[in-house]
Amino acid sequence: MTLLILGLLLWVVAHLFKRLAPELRGAMGEKGKGLAALGIMAGLILMILGYRMSGTHDLYALPPYLRHVNNTLMVIAVGLFALGHSKSRLRAKMRHPMLTSVVVWGVAHLLVNSDAASLVLFGGMTLWALAEMALINRAEPAPERYQGGSLAGDMRLVVISLVVFGAIAGVHIWLGYNPFPG
Known part of the structure; x- marks a missing residue:
């Protein structure tokens, strides 16, 4: 479940980054887009792995x-x-x-x-x-x-x-x- 929660948090932070910190995100330029995309992809992978590995009932x-x-x-x-x-x-x-x-x-x-x-x-x-x-x-x-x-x-x-x-x-x-x- 830890991977699932970590992935979900990474997904949320990467998506909300430009809304919650627009000045910081704007200062990063194109690198910021790449960083956000990387965070989103990593979050998605962690969510999938975490969900598939969870043995909950x-x-x-x-x-x-x-x-x-x-x-x-x-x-x-x-x-x-x-x-x-x-x-x-x-x-x-x-x-x-x-x-x-x-x-x-x-x-x-x-x-x-x-x-x-x-x-x-x-x-x-x-x-x-x-x-x-x-x-x-x-x-x-x-x-x-x-x-x-x-x-x-x-x-x-x-x-x-x-x-x-x-x-x-x-x-x-x-x-x-x-x-x-x-």
Whole structure:
């Protein structure tokens, strides 16, 4: 669990660095971007290793139907994540689609995982995304809206989201975590 917590802290610090210490981050120039990227990547690796190594047990029981809710929320989370870089008309309607995706992802996983490592990982990532949104909104109260988007962009977003969800489900099955009730 130590690696998981260390990875989560590194992820959070690396992401929040430019929001919490903008002068210091700005003085670092391009090197600061590289350092942040390195911290984020190291945090991600530590979180994955720490989560996979944790031998925790379920802390409480969850009803089986929540797997359906999880899968539905995961399709939405993948769509929101893709929305941030899409040419969909929906992109102009939402300020933080990628961070909202992390919140939906975290909540979805908390609905089907009741072990301590999952509470740390998914709860921690959810709290980070909410904090990041609050800090961005405070620093930049009036964002520039995305201009553009098309029906074709909407369709691509749906198709790509479903394909990516399928790939994610496939990786979960390969790792031994079948997301589909059987």
